[in-house]
Amino acid sequence: MRNLSLLTDLYELSMANGFHHDLPQTNATFDLFYRRVPDNGSFVIAAGLQQVVEALQDFHFTNSDLDYFRQLNLWDESFLAMLANFKLTCQIKALPEGTPVFPREPLLTITGPLEQAQLLETLVLNIVNHQSLIATKARRLSYAAAGRPIMEFGARRAQGPDSALYGTRAAIIGGANSTSNVLAAKLFDIPVAGTMAHSWIEAFPDELTAFRKWAEQYPDNSALLVDTYDVLNSGIPNAVTVFKELRAAGHEPVGIRIDSGDVTTLSQAARTQLDAAGFPNAKITISNALDEHIITSLLHEGAPIDNFGIGEKLITSASAPVLSGVYKLAATESNGQSTPKIKVSASREKLTIPGDKQVYRLYEPGTQRAFADLIALATETIVDATSLTVVNSDPLSVDRQQRLTHFEARPLLAPVDLSNTTSIPVTTIQATTQAKLAELPRTTQRLVNPDLYPVYMTTTLSQLQTSLLNKMTILAD
Ligand SMILES: Nc1ncnc2c1ncn2[C@@H]1O[C@H](COP(=O)(O)OP(=O)(O)OP(=O)(O)O)[C@@H](O)[C@H]1O
Ligand SMILES: O=P(O)(O)OC[C@H]1O[C@H](OP(=O)(O)OP(=O)(O)O)[C@H](O)[C@@H]1O
Numbered sequence: 256m257r258n259l260s261l262l263t264d265l266y267e268l269s270m271a272n273g274f275h276h277d278l279p280q281t282n283a284t285f286d287l288f289y290r291r292v293p294d295n296g297s298f299v300i301a302a303g304l305q306q307v308v309e310a311l312q313d314f315h316f317t318n319s320d321l322d323y324f325r326q327l328n329l330w331d332e333s334f335l336a337m338l339a340n341f342k343l344t345c346q347i348k349a350l351p352e353g354t355p356v357f358p359r360e361p362l363l364t365i366t367g368p369l370e371q372a373q374l375l376e377t378l379v380l381n382i383v384n385h386q387s388l389i390a391t392k393a394r395r396l397s398y399a400a401a402g403r404p405i406m407e408f409g410a411r412r413a414q415g416p417d418s419a420l421y422g423t424r425a426a427i428i429g430g431a432n433s434t435s436n437v438l439a440a441k442l443f444d445i446p447v448a449g450t451m452a453h454s455w456i457e458a459f460p461d462e463l464t465a466f467r468k469w470a471e472q473y474p475d476n477s478a479l480l481v482d483t484y485d486v487l488n489s490g491i492p493n494a495v496t497v498f499k500e501l502r503a504a505g506h507e508p509v510g511i512r513i514d515s516g517d518v519t520t521l522s523q524a525a526r527t528q529l530d531a532a533g534f535p536n537a538k539i540t541i542s543n544a545l546d547e548h549i550i551t552s553l554l555h556e557g558a559p560i561d562n563f564g565i566g567e568k569l570i571t572s573a574s575a576p577v578l579s580g581v582y583k584l585a586a587t588e589s590n591g592q593s594t595p596k597i598k599v600s601a602s603r604e605k606l607t608i609p610g611d612k613q614v615y616r617l618y619e620p621g622t623q624r625a626f627a628d629l630i631a632l633a634t635e636t637i638v639d640a641t642s643l644t645v646v647n648s649d650p651l652s653v654d655r656q657q658r659l660t661h662f663e664a665r666p667l668l669a670p671v672d673l674s675n676t677t678s679i680p681v682t683t684i685q686a687t688t689q690a691k692l693a694e695l696p697r698t699t700q701r702l703v704n705p706d707l708y709p710v711y712m713t714t715t716l717s718q719l720q721t722s723l724l725n726k727m728t729i730l731a732d
């Protein structure tokens with residue numbers, strides 16, 4: 256594990272230095288949330304908490320870091336002494352990885368000395384934005400694949416080693432079933448999987464020999480790549496020959512992979528040939544720049560695909576390469592006095608929600624059916640209610656006030672124990688994702704024009720937001 260404490264923007268250190276001198280003994284609460292869902296979806300899958308915890312457990316500055324700071328000659332020795340003896344005392348609250356999270360909801364909050372909490376902004380955003388983006392993309396692909404396994408194939412096209420490694424972790428959280436990335440598989444205990452490249456076929460004098468040699472090496476892992484020369488006239492017939500030889504030797508063939516051409520036509524013809532040859536259980540794997548729209552279209556056309564191999568469009572979230580999660584000051588506290596904070600912007604959409612908060616998922620009583628979320632102040636008690644007036648949290652919404660009847664409210668943000676060095680297995684987090692997705696209305700999960708899932712605020716929180724907004728507007732006038 257590398258020490259990532261310096262993976263920050265200069266201004267975080269500059270502000271921390273200023274806070275150290277000008278606002279000592281001041282605590283702060285920051286919220287990490289996002290405003291817009293990539294790919295016009297309706298939610299994001301939260302991911303990356305484990306790597307945030309690991310980075311914070313190891314948050315310190317080395318002698319070499321301090322020498323570098325001295326060279327910069329920007330900050331005085333009192334601040335550098337604080338960094339040299341840095342002991343993180345912040346408290347983290349977060350919702351579990353794999354939880355679908357909606358715009359404006361804090362998915363992680365950090366409370367602690369202002370100078371410390373400010374310093375964490377860049378690193379925490381870097382980790383959570385990346386992994387949540389890829390987990391969200393994987394969820395879309397997995398939704399399109401409708402239960403068919405997805406192999407993550409993206410390492411070669413990821414933006415560098417880190418995005419291959421942690422992107423694979425996030426892809427599994429979002430719904431991919433296995434990876435070809437051996438380092439990710441080893442580190443995160445993910446099922447590792449793979450077939451062969453065209454070079455294997457090209458390296459032998461002919462395709463049949465190449466298939467035979469593969470089958471000799473891997474008689475129980477014979478997924479043969481059939482598109483190097485001609486799928487229907489050479490690839491499948493040669494694969495069938497080798498499958499028959501394998502079966503005669505007591506091994507059941509795995510299947511084929513097609514990596515080019517018109518996938519529907521080729522997979523249908525391949526299925527027919529494999530069935531006719533007595534291999535109805537041989538699986539058809541498809542790869543080649545697949546995304547959720549191509550997958551939807553292929554399945555709609557009736558392509559008989561068993562597995563998908565997905566690389567570049569998943570690991571880079573190519574169609575929506577940014578999740579713009581932000582880290583905003585929600586409250587400060589000094590001398591026992593808490594002061595909620597708000598950011599007012601020329602863009603109404605960017606209005607923040609003040610105060611130390613909790614997020615509740617609201618369920619129809621006695622069921623696992625969620626129908627809305629509610630953001631409240633942490634000090635408020637939300638009881639299961641038959642009737643509650645709430646306010647839409649979207650500052651752009653028109654009809655803001657609503658009356659909710661009959662719900663059970665379950666809190667999402669929970670304290671994170673930074674002394675805990677065990678981690679939840681990634682496949683367990685994937686199961687959490689599936690369970691939490693199953694709670695959401697089906698209409699909010701579809702890929703095209705999903706139904707908006709309501710995120711409300713309590714009236715107390717809304718009134719606090721409005722009063723701060725009015726105060727700030729008067730000050731600005
Ligand atoms: N039936 C289909 N419907 C929709 N998209 C398809 C269909 N068949 C293939 N595609 C997709 O069309 C895109 C282009 O496929 P094509 O085989 O032309 O790729 P290519 O990159 O030119 O081939 P190669 O990988 O051999 O260079 C790929 O993203 C592929 O997944
Ligand atoms: O297309 P992706 O979703 O990223 O999936 C991974 C791709 O990686 C391999 O291609 P390779 O690098 O051998 O190049 P190719 O396009 O010529 O097959 C494989 O054959 C897939 O096509």
Ligand SMILES: O=C(O)c1cccnc1
Pocket residue numbers: 408409435448449450451452512542564566
């Ligand atoms: O194992 C495979 O088939 C594979 C791995 C990486 C990229 N493309 C394909």
